[in-house]
Amino acid sequence: MLAEILLDKKKYQIDLLKPISLALPFVPYGRNVNCYYAEEPTADVITIGDFVGSVALGGSVNYQRVSLTTHGNGTHTECLGHITDDTTHVMSSIHKRSFFKAQIISIRPRQFEEDSIITLNDIHQYYDQDFKPEALIIRSLPNDYNVKAQAQYSYTNPTYLEPACGDWLARRNVKHLIVDLPSVDREVDAGALSVHRGFWQTETDSPRLDATISEMAFVPQNAPDGKYFLQLSWPNWSTDAAPSSILVYKVTEESSL
């Protein structure tokens, strides 16, 4: 099912039958990726009187109460409501569009004493300034699924982005930033949140209400670096963040109009 997308005086072809998911699985009571000291996600069977919400236990349907910590239990997308006190800054308010021109880049973090950092210099080097991606997807190296899908990040000072990256990406109008890290900022940074603040431009007169950051994604090896279209979606939740579906489709042909 080939689709042609006309955008910015270019024609791009993608195959809608070949989506690649960048979301990690979510397994209640399983061994999930975890960060920021979150409890494990659970899915408890609900019982009401004679009703039991488990077919295995004799009930007519499975009916469970799921408990999760959005920022701590897996792949999620957040909006600027994550760092503002304005209660209108929620995921449901930015549900306008879900298809974006995207670029995947792979970067090996650099070590600075006890810190592992993805530098602006490296992002700058791989960012495609002719393609002008609306979404930038950063795969950190090494990229071992078994490590990233089960990583327990709390107290480990995991890899993060150099503070200047957020503002730099905002100035290039990158609307959606997707990383396979627990946060774009340092685990403990005394609330500086420089990449979050820079990306959302919260310190300016025009904060970016429709920009999002997705964390703890996983970019599989069958999605090599290059040009894609991103299909990014989340439930209609009035919260600062939500679990998200992140699909990419590789650009298979490109021509000028």
Ligand SMILES: [Zn+2]
């Ligand atoms: Zn988060």
